[in-house]
Amino acid sequence: MRTRYRLSPNDLPDGTYDPRSDQTDEWRGPPSCNGTNSSPQTVSRSPAELDHPGGGNDPLQSAVRPIRGFRRESGRSDFHHLSTDDLPLKIPVNSMEPVYTSHLSNYPTKKEIHGVNLEDALNIVGLGRHQWLFAAIGGLAFLAAGVQSGISAFILPSMKCDMALTSSQMGLLNALFLLGGIGSGVVWGAVVDSIGRKPVLLIGLFLDSVVTVLSAISPNFYVFLVFRFFSGFIIGGPASVCMVHVGELIPQKYRAQVLCYTGLTWSASWVVTAGLAWIIMPLDSWIIKGIEISSWRYLILVVAFIDLIAAIAYSTVYESPKFYHSQGNVDMALKVLSNVYAQNKGVSADDFPVKSLAPLENSQEKLVDCANKSVWRPLVATLKQFKTLLHGKALSATGLACFLWFSNMFGYYGLGLWMPELASRYKTFEASNGTARISVCELSSFQVSGHRPVSCKNIDPSVFTNTLVSGVSLVSGNLMAALLMSRLPRRFMPVFFMFGAAVCVLGLFIVRSSTEYLIATSLFQLSIGTANLVHNALVVDIFPPEVCGRAICMAIMMGRVGAMISNLALGSLLDISCAVPLIMSATFIAAGGFASFFIPRPYEEPSIKSLPVSPRSTA
Numbered sequence: 001m002r003t004r005y006r007l008s009p010n011d012l013p014d015g016t017y018d019p020r021s022d023q024t025d026e027w028r029g030p031p032s033c034n035g036t037n038s039s040p041q042t043v044s045r046s047p048a049e050l051d052h053p054g055g056g057n058d059p060l061q062s063a064v065r066p067i068r069g070f071r072r073e074s075g076r077s078d079f080h081h082l083s084t085d086d087l088p089l090k091i092p093v094n095s096m097e098p099v100y101t102s103h104l105s106n107y108p109t110k111k112e113i114h115g116v117n118l119e120d121a122l123n124i125v126g127l128g129r130h131q132w133l134f135a136a137i138g139g140l141a142f143l144a145a146g147v148q149s150g151i152s153a154f155i156l157p158s159m160k161c162d163m164a165l166t167s168s169q170m171g172l173l174n175a176l177f178l179l180g181g182i183g184s185g186v187v188w189g190a191v192v193d194s195i196g197r198k199p200v201l202l203i204g205l206f207l208d209s210v211v212t213v214l215s216a217i218s219p220n221f222y223v224f225l226v227f228r229f230f231s232g233f234i235i236g237g238p239a240s241v242c243m244v245h246v247g248e249l250i251p252q253k254y255r256a257q258v259l260c261y262t263g264l265t266w267s268a269s270w271v272v273t274a275g276l277a278w279i280i281m282p283l284d285s286w287i288i289k290g291i292e293i294s295s296w297r298y299l300i301l302v303v304a305f306i307d308l309i310a311a312i313a314y315s316t317v318y319e320s321p322k323f324y325h326s327q328g329n330v331d332m333a334l335k336v337l338s339n340v341y342a343q344n345k346g347v348s349a350d351d352f353p354v355k356s357l358a359p360l361e362n363s364q365e366k367l368v369d370c371a372n373k374s375v376w377r378p379l380v381a382t383l384k385q386f387k388t389l390l391h392g393k394a395l396s397a398t399g400l401a402c403f404l405w406f407s408n409m410f411g412y413y414g415l416g417l418w419m420p421e422l423a424s425r426y427k428t429f430e431a432s433n434g435t436a437r438i439s440v441c442e443l444s445s446f447q448v449s450g451h452r453p454v455s456c457k458n459i460d461p462s463v464f465t466n467t468l469v470s471g472v473s474l475v476s477g478n479l480m481a482a483l484l485m486s487r488l489p490r491r492f493m494p495v496f497f498m499f500g501a502a503v504c505v506l507g508l509f510i511v512r513s514s515t516e517y518l519i520a521t522s523l524f525q526l527s528i529g530t531a532n533l534v535h536n537a538l539v540v541d542i543f544p545p546e547v548c549g550r551a552i553c554m555a556i557m558m559g560r561v562g563a564m565i566s567n568l569a570l571g572s573l574l575d576i577s578c579a580v581p582l583i584m585s586a587t588f589i590a591a592g593g594f595a596s597f598f599i600p601r602p603y604e605e606p607s608i609k610s611l612p613v614s615p616r617s618t619a
Helices: 047-051 101-106 118-125 129-163 167-195 197-216 221-247 252-280 295-314 321-326 330-345 363-371 377-389 393-433 440-448 462-484 492-507 514-539 545-573 579-598
Strands: 003-006 024-027 041-044 071-074 286-288 291-293
Touching: 118 252, 118 321, 118 330, 129 167, 129 197, 129 221, 129 252, 129 295, 129 330, 129 393, 129 462, 167 197, 167 221, 167 393, 167 545, 197 221, 197 295, 221 252, 221 514, 221 545, 252 295, 252 462, 252 514, 321 330, 377 393, 377 545, 393 440, 393 462, 393 492, 393 514, 393 545, 393 579, 462 492, 462 514, 492 514, 492 579, 514 579, 545 579
Parallel strands: none
Antiparallel strands: 003 071, 024 041, 286 291
């Protein structure tokens, strides 16, 4: 059990005693050799002496009244609820010795505190303009990752016509992109906790922009397929790490809410991509050196540009202080916190009251590891970290996080990526059959029966406007979640929205027109996307900071496994027996809703005992 001591309310908020409060002051001298205090003594002072005690010396050095009434409690230190105007004098945390004002000259004065754990230091930094700017830049990177992840849904209707793709090939295209993300989970997970969050995001976004440009000029489907695999592999890093990086600079009190606002950009990526598709897809094709540059290729080039802009913006942010702290580099962590504090308050970094951070219990081990330059160090560190995730109390958190992402992305990026294609089929059927009504499964049978129109070059623009409506509903749900995150029980929203998404999937069995399909899919996107956002916000803080990045990468990797299985099932079965993939999606989503009941409380960083402070000589 961790302990703390709090000054009694009889003393001033800054931990000092005001000798003007009475004319007679009873005090106890330093402890005697047998451990007891000397007898009480009474000191009488005149008002003049109170104005200038000790002949003009510092009153803190002359006042001899002890700081009494320490109260022992369990929990974290008191600094997390204090403002910078109420910071106590630095007293060794967990010290069992009483502290006397006769020794206050041996400790730093007001607004200088030492040995603070990182969460308490973040609370002192507070939430200000720097964190909001950082969250906006992180949101831009998250938007770029979201656009890249969802672009297939918007180019499939046009690619199907351009390259004569079958449903199985379209499912393979989605699945291979997700397979790349699965393959990168272990790699990025190892790198992010070794070299930092910022390098992973910078390198990933820049490389992804290059690969995306190459995919836009691919001469055939199979070359395009290879580049989409590499794009999935690369963008998997930024997509997994972005929320971790943002969350590690936000005080725990505001973390979930700020992450919800940041996560809005992932949902907004559906709106942005649908809007771009609505504008770009109707454009005419160009032929350059025998290669037809269709409108869907323009759209992919725009995605590459978004990646590049996000990489440039991200080059301006700080590395995570929690990453530095977890590596034992407390000086760099303190420097980042000081700079953020200065930008939030408009003061100098030297005004940051925290002058030293308490190292983690394993900080010495981290420093020894960092000093080791062996080429095997990253591999050994990776194996140790994965062993930590699969051992003891972390095992249950890791398993829960992996299943939550698996179940959510089974529907979000499984069924979700097929929704524009199904909407296109509805529009094609209604164009040929007027007001005739047809279910989703009957629509798939109709496509297989050979009733496909001869020309499919002109994709109905309403396909993209309908997707735009679904995206707007998703963003509205995310905004509602961000506003209510701090007002509702921790587990309420993931449970509610996951079960709601499962009901929407089952509702697809009863829709009979494109309008009903639009309503059902909009509610599905709102529910499954908001649940994904809330999972990101809640699960990111259930792991220790030294393994958080790797744990989230592993969980998202399992989510991509679910999405890949869902895409392969839909591609193979949608035109044969569409009921099977729909029931599978509803089952896994509902199971994820049940698992959300077990999301634990945030991880609390254990403090280590402060070193005793030796009194300075008063000779």
